[in-house]
Amino acid sequence: MPTGGRPTVRSRRLGTALKQYRQAVKFEQAQSAEVIASSQARISRIETGHATPRVIEVRLLLDAYGIHDAEVRAKLEDLAKHSKKRGWWLEHAAHLRQDYVDHIALEDDATYIREWQPVLVPGLLQTPAYAEAITKGSPGYIEQDRIAQLVKVREARQSKIEEGGTSYTAILWEPVVTQPLVSVDVHREQLAAILEVGKRKNVTIQVLPFTAGVLGAVSSAFSTFSFEGEPAVEAVTLENLRGTSVLEGSEDLTAYANMYDQLRSSALAPDASSRLIRGILRSLKEDA
Template sequence: MAATERSPSLFVRPLGAVENNPTALKLILGGKLRELRVSAGLDPADVDDRLGFSRSKTSRIELGRHGCKPADAEALLRLYGVEDEELVTEFQRLVTQSRQSDWWRSFSDVLSDFFTPLVALEGAAAIIRTYEPFYVPGLLQTPAYARAVIESGPARLLPHDVRRRVDLRQERQRQLDQPDAPRLWAVIDESVLMRTVGGPRVMREQLEHLAAMMRRPHVTVQVAPLDVTASVGVGTGVTYLRFALGDLKDAIYIEHLTDSTFSQKPQSVEQYRDMLDRLGACALTPKESLVLLEERIRRYS
């Protein structure tokens, strides 16, 4: 290779917002190490034995559940035959960044384990698609509306915990203000506009905020009439994360009463993407949705 020619990257470029997301980086690095291991013809157990790792450590690193230390990365790359200095340096730089603390860890006192996968990865997405049958999506909620939603939940929370959950929701929303913010495409059930959450004043403020967000170029909101959601047969809310990188698989998140489903299995992701496509095709257009929303706002005057 000529001295002026750069080594081809191990990763799909550019990484963009992903470089500032330690959780996403762990998944990307783990996936790349898995590819390199398979190419080297090795099983995870073989790697554990050869490098003196504890049982299943290689598998946990590949799944992004175990942070990869620089020394481990060096040993793994050497074992897999990656000797190019540029590639090793790039890999180690991303390993270092993946070991930084995620912003959401400061909310670990109120962040449930089942909600963590969504919070951890939504900022790294290129597109966030969501369907919400009961409330305005969390990324579009005002503080007062969010407080009313949180207080109506099944758990009896102390005022401090309610405030912390509202703060977490607002911190998530700040990701939409970043230069590399994901595009948000939300479909909400028509009943969401009819359900007065927190009282008339809170609801009016929420609907006005929703209308303002709909005018942003990277935010699309559609209202699905009641007969549409009945015919499509949705059943529950879902969030779909679309990543621009081939190194990070798309994901779906479905929240239940006390737990959630988070999956990157292609078949599951495709099924819910198709469902969102059908909803979007049958729902009111963004312009029609805004007209309906403004009509609801006038009713709270």
């Protein structure tokens, strides 16, 4: 059973994949249960992520479903092996919402991360000073100790792209870089940091200009995640008033993948985006 008795991101991904393969060959859950000499209830719990199958069970089910692709099998076996794995972020669990933990787990596994942010600098790009300022300014009182922990977690998340193992693209609406929500000094430092991170080979920063029209206003912040060699979207997270929601349904994934493509095609190219940010940074320095 996943740690804590609730589905983990990894166990849900594994269960969803196994369910899709079962349905593709028109197996009933009872038939799958026979394959692994178990009960229909266990298959149901596996497919919802509430139970983690053993590697041998995954192999037997994939054999029964006719899935012979070595990469697919290796991916699902790996999910079975590591679905209960404790991530570094669990050291800070007392300070984190469960939905935030799910988001971090997706980041940790992803090979491609794509983000759209119409209001704030994305967490993977935030400086400690910016992270602290916006956390302090968020609705509701947050104790100083917890603020410090949240900033520390945000910094730790950034190691994922610093290590170069993940391709990361962020599209920012123009107000994010032109209309500071923090002090000018903090905003200036943040813009300089964005330019520096944008030099990494695995990082792409684009700005969606006001001239793109209403496109920037039609979607709230979201992130997409891919876990293979190709950037096919396999999970989406949405920010909302209640926290972060994870979407994994095929129709949702297609809708947000299409939305991201529209945003990216309407955004300034990376070089043009860097020039815009450098120009804003110069003007802030001149006004100082």
